[in-house]
Amino acid sequence: MKKGKRIAVIGGGASGFFGAINTKELMPDSEVTIFEKTNQVLTKVKVSGGGRCNVTHACFDPQELTQYYPRGEKELRGPFHQFMTYDTIEWFGKRGVELKTEEDGRMFPVNNQSRDIIDCFLKSCEENNIAIKLKSELNQIMPQEKGYRLSFTNGQELFFDVVLIASGGNAKLSAYHWINEMDLQIITPRPSLFTFNLPKHPITQLMGLSVDHAVVSLSHSNYESEGPLLITHWGMSGPAVLKLSSYAAIELNKRNYQFSYQVNWSGVEDHDSMEIILNQYKNDYPKRSIMKHKTINIPSRLWEYLVKVSISNPDCNWGDCSKKDLEQLATNLTEQSFIANGKTTFKEEFVSCGGVDNKEINFKRMECRKYPNLYFAGEVLNIDAVTGGFNFQAAWTTAYIAAKAIAEV
Incomplete structure (x- = not known):
């Protein structure tokens, strides 16, 4: 992708931050902005694992790892060959967050503090000049000849060359209205876990x-x-x-x-x-x-x-x-x-099945099949896993692949 592109990341959760940071590191001259509809970011990261953050699971075989996903097993086979558990461990390790493995395979920061993950993300955003906009709820995505015009509920309208949607799961179908309006199929969300x-x-x-x-x-x-x-x-x-x-x-x-x-x-x-x-x-x-x-x-x-x-x-x-x-x-x-x-x-950790139909997405790039330069990552997709760090691993994997694909255009 050419220098100076404007990239919007919708969602200030795990996949949003991971996608934004990796995109910016791969494209230092790009302008990356995270839009979060609430007044807080990384709320699920904070409560995960009882406040310790279950970052991933010590399963190092892609085929075996997919078995923990009731929705997304087939689609994640290829992505896990691109970015896997050991890549997650290395990624956080390079940024000063060492992970440990417990007897049941769950992996946590050695300090048992989700704050370590949050601080890692916030520090990376600061170092890479990634803007974070709170109370910025997306209302509509309007495809343009080249890029997208985004309309927010606060009245703002902004243009971006690329959009990464990492808005997370939601219990209500109405929460996906701005995606559904683009004629993208939504699987009705239901609680899981x-x-x-x-x-x-x-x-x-x-x-x-x-x-x-x-x-x-x-x-x-x-x-x-x-x-x-x-x-x-x-x-x-x-x-x-x-x-x-x-x-x-x-x-x-x-x-x-x-x-x-x-x-x-x-x-x-x-x-x-x-x-x-x-x-x-x-x-x-x-x-x-x-x-x-x-x-x-x-x-x-x-x-x-x-x-x-x-x-x-x-x-x-x-x-x-x-x-x-x-x-x-x-x-x-x-x-x-x-x-x-x-x-x-379960412990304030809401997980849903449902979301954007996986058929709408090219999982080799996490790009929407109908709209170029529109990417998806994390629980906004019809992907969910059992407890144990697997949902976060899917977030890291899909966000990294999206970032890599954005940088290659």
Whole structure:
């Protein structure tokens, strides 16, 4: 691209800043401006990972990495060969932000502060003379013979040679009106990555209790996920629940977030196998208290709860348990049923599926197929991932590719 081009970046979030900084570094003579509709930038970066910022995930195989994206798996295969996890680590490392890997693969700044990422971006913008305009909500994009005229709700109209749209996801279809007016297809947005509400269910009395490995299955479907599960005062959370909410986001929306699901707490494959284990323990230790002697490795408080809801006399010994009692205990250990009534956003980290239809985009360049010099990056696209740093990695990747393509024109 020729020198002196004016480039607008719509959105002051992760993908917007990453795209703006990389564009300016690749094109030092260009004029890059970030427009953010609110009075704050990088708000999701700030709250991510409980305020630590889960920058990416320690997965270094592009093919494997795509498996974590319920929407965007196919489209991201090529982009991840252009900019991958190790590129993210190197990019931040060169700017003084070292990342560390935790046991579950999530990667954070070594100081455990999202502020490190925010300061890195703001410093890079200052050093590269990237302008940041707050309270600048875009109202309309008007294609010109060469470039675009942007109309903002504050009354401003400005011309730019190139536009990078990195406005993030949104729960409302109306938020995409200025994109839809360009005859670009929008997939109706729906929430993704949320916890399950169980109003007044007795299991919520175990709030704060976690299980290292549980299997959660959505009734009347093939959706299933596994991993750590956390019981909260409102229901259930943790990676197992969050992953299921992501993969089944569209189905759960269709059910209006009123749905039944099953939890296998036990680590044992099925009911029949569990029943064999319980009967064997009964035969071997008939005089032991069933409440005090568990047969599987789950938290004692959870075992006691399951015994109470399964056994007619929970204070009895193993030898006194009836066949019906053990059948019910086996059921609750391997396929306990729950009926969810609603959802709760996970730690203020709103993620949506839906957005600009991926068919509208050339993912080799992140450029709109219908409009030259109009680029897209991040969650404004119909791309979303499970929890663990994957959504940010998609933001870094798509924004970097867009910046590179802008600089090559």
